[in-house]
Amino acid sequence: MKQIWVITKRELQSFFDSLTAYIMLIAFLGFSGFFTWLFGSDIFFIKQASLQSFFGVAYWTLFFFIPALTMRQFAEENKTGTIELLLTRPVNDWQVVFGKFLATLLLIVIALLFTIPYYITVASLGNVDHGAVILGYFGLILMSAAYISIGIFTSSISNNQIIGFLLALAIGILFQFLFSFIAGGTSGIISEILYYLSISTHFESISRGVIDSRDLIYFFSLIFLGLVSTEAVLQKNRN
Amino acid sequence: MDIVVKNLTKVYGNQRAVDDVSFRVKTGEVLGFLGPNGAGKTTTMKAITTYLNPTAGEIFVGDYSIHEHPEEIKKRIGYLPESNPLYQEMPIIDYLKFVARLQNIDSSKIEDKIREMVDVCGLEGEKHKKISELSKGYRQRVGLAQALIHDPDVLILDEPTSGLDPNQIVEIRELIKKIGREKTVILSSHILAEVEATCDRIMIINKGKIVADGTSEELRKHAQGNEILRIRIEEAPPDDIFEKLRTIDTVDLVDFINKEENTFEVHSKKEMSSRKQIFNLCVENHWILTEMSPIETKLEDIFRELTLS
Incomplete structure (x- = not known):
């Protein structure tokens, strides 16, 4: 446990040292703030004291930002060779993978914490469904965790950050809308499976304020799959 | 802590990088690994550090097997890889702190350990710099510091003096000799004078096989x-x-x-x-x-x- 935290702390530090963290925070708050308060179907347009519009924007912004955060996590270490020194320390592959995963997740949580003023403002404007807001945040965190584990996996397979980024986006697009898009054009069992595979299905159901074990199982299996695949890549590189 | 390598084989594709190699290194011995590029030196060293899984064979570091107790081996080994990879964006002290924590050094002793490493490796004047700002020689010293900080019983140094100027080479050699008295050291090089100057025993490896093994005098006598x-x-x-x-x-x-x-x-x-x-x-x-x-x-x-x- 301690080892995981040591790795997480270094990764977080490196996000802040390389300015990635600041750029991400500013861009995320800028985008989400702009679309929540000023433009398009913002809060004043829909005339409801709800954070639905914010969640909708955050859902897309995070989808694009997360691969940019995760792309270097393993690719850079593979390229410079530091991965070799890391894996010959008294840590196992799991601790390395999980430590890196946790660092990016924490950065996302920090970004989401900065949006709490949105919540306070909306709450002062009218009656807010507090449960829906909390679950909305929870949904964003789950969805981020899933994309982080995918991003970490694609970062681990090569020493090229761009490949890591593009591959993570490509896989992400499937879950983000392609599955549900195709599902709309099919019917029967295929359509159901594709709907189930789509992140949006589960994100919407959680952010509506309903928590269902099926949604949790979905997210946790996606996270698990990403992390296990990363671990498998690390193992394979040793052969 | 002895290192015992038994019938180590590593195959990449259809190339045998290391081919049925067996040897033993005793505590207090400095073994020099000599061979042309691509002879299998680095592969053997990586297998000892548990980073690479061998295709066949067994390695023991002390009583621990690389297959069964890699974690125990990792605690006791200090490793300087060939390219000396370091986190460029980190300041030296932060990096050494990170390494010390990963090596499970008691947090109350970390400060002292870092001070000791800065002293031993001659980093005093540069210690507040980022690694990316260092010259090659100083980076190599940081590489040695990270390998030594947890006082390992076994040191694996892959080309420790590459890229250094002659003065630095002499300093690093002295350091290795000093360290080598109590530890088990394997170092690789393709500079013969270096191996002769620092090592108690020389092993020449070619195309994945050991072709000579002994002190420099023994090798001479044998060849002559x-x-x-x-x-x-x-x-x-x-x-x-x-x-x-x-x-x-x-x-x-x-x-x-x-x-x-x-x-x-x-x-x-x-x-x-x-x-x-x-x-x-x-x-x-x-x-x-x-x-x-x-x-x-x-x-x-x-x-x-x-x-x-």
Whole structure:
């Protein structure tokens, strides 16, 4: 446990040292703030004291930002060779993978914490469904965790950050809308499976304020799959 | 802590990078791994550090097997990889702190350990810099510091002096020698003088196989076989000397090195020495013998002979 935290702390530090963290925070708050308060179907347009519009924007912004955060996590270490020194320390592959995963997740949580003023403002404007807001945040965190584990996996397979980024986006697009898009054009069992595979299905159901074990199982299996695949890549590189 | 390598084999595709290699390194021994590029030095070292899984074979570090207790080995090993990879964006002290924590050094001792490493590795003047701002020599020192910080029993150093200037090379060699007294050290190099200067034992590896193993004297003796002498005799006709040298019964072959200077190369027969006879010959003929020195086979020659075949 301690080892995981040591790795997480270094990764977080490196996000802040390389300015990635600041750029991400500013861009995320800028985008989400702009679309929540000023433009398009913002809060004043829909005339409801709800954070639905914010969640909708955050859902897309995070989808694009997360691969940019995760792309270097393993690719850079593979390229410079530091991965070799890391894996010959008294840590196992799991601790390395999980430590890196946790660092990016924490950065996302920090970004989401900065949006709490949105919540306070909306709450002062009218009656807010507090449960829906909390679950909305929870949904964003789950969805981020899933994309982080995918991003970490694609970062681990090569020493090229761009490949890591593009591959993570490509896989992400499937879950983000392609599955549900195709599902709309099919019917029967295929359509159901594709709907189930789509992140949006589960994100919407959680952010509506309903928590269902099926949604949790979905997210946790996606996270698990990403992390296990990363671990498998690390193992394979040793052969 | 001894290192025992048993029948280590590592296959990449259809190339055998390491082919059934077995050896043992004892505590307090500094083993020099010598070989041309791609001979399998780095692969063997990576297998010992548990970073690479061997195709076949077993390695023990102390009582721990790389297959069963890699975590225990990792605690006791200090490793400096060939390219000396470091986190460029980190300041030296932060990096060493990170390494110390990963190595499970007691947090109350971390400060002292870092101070000790800065001192031992000569990083005092640079310690507040980022790693990316350091020269190659200082980076190499940081690489050594990270390998030594947890006081490991075993040190694996892959080309520790590459890219250093001659002064730094001498310093690093001294450091390795000092450390090597209590620890088990394996270092690789393709600089022969370096291995000769720092190592107790030399192992030459070529195409994945061990082709020679021993101290530098043993290797020389083994490769040399026959005695070769360089002699110089003054105040005598060279042809006369040549003829008479050939009549000595222990002499196999005589050759002129320089006819003007009367220098000759005398090869003795197998396991025989001609020194006494040559001296006596000079005394009998009242020649003045001004030089008689053995021509040693250089380590370079042994290396070339063993690795070019």
